Amino acid sequence: MAGLSAAVRNVVEGGHLAHLVTLNVDGSPQVTIVWVGLDGDEVVSGHLFLHQKLRNVARDPRVAISMETGRPGPGGLDEYLVLHGTARVTDGGAPELLQQLAHRYIGPEVKFPPMDDPPPGHVLRITVERVGGNGEWG
């Protein structure tokens, strides 16, 4: 799809928890909550270790992310954003991304990851193919 709208970018960068869905080897859904940001039009999250969700993406790149905004949406029901797309995993860069996101999600003074010598880890990069949910984007 073309670039993300300003409204969508604002939600993704708004410090809301992201419910990330990947697909297990048997095709069943797996869900974890992650912090997200943007790198250009890619939605990015940082991971110090090769979690199940990353192994899932390496095998089947189809993912979805959903986020509550905490605001009322159209129809008076809760506003939320759903992004469907495909993801890839790149090596390294996780501590730097997590530190940047921790400032947004926890606070300006926090050190995250908390350990002194974190592994380089991995960055999950999602290309958005469809936007849904309940909002001006839905």
Next chain:
Amino acid sequence: MAGLSAAVRNVVEGGHLAHLVTLNVDGSPQVTIVWVGLDGDEVVSGHLFLHQKLRNVARDPRVAISMETGRPGPGGLDEYLVLHGTARVTDGGAPELLQQLAHRYIGPEVKFPPMDDPPPGHVLRITVERVGGNGEWG
């Protein structure tokens, strides 16, 4: 699995938005946000119309639900609950269930569904097979 723990039941009945994942015909994940409650050990949601998520469940019953609790969890990160399981769709009962859930999710005075003569709709019933997330249940 055996019955749900008190901690899990409290979250499911706590008025938190539920991110419901179903599987599309091509196996990709579909996500919508729903209100949920309990009927015995089944997680239930009400739907006036035969939405895509219900058609998905009729074809492939594997679902996941994730909920933020708004509390800090183990490790200082946000607490959340993930339920993986299988779902079935039963006919009727949606207006009554939605009215009951609306009292919990919106307020004691609300009339929901707002229309005077809603269709009987459908109830989605999830049997939980695995509990995860970040919490005393994780």
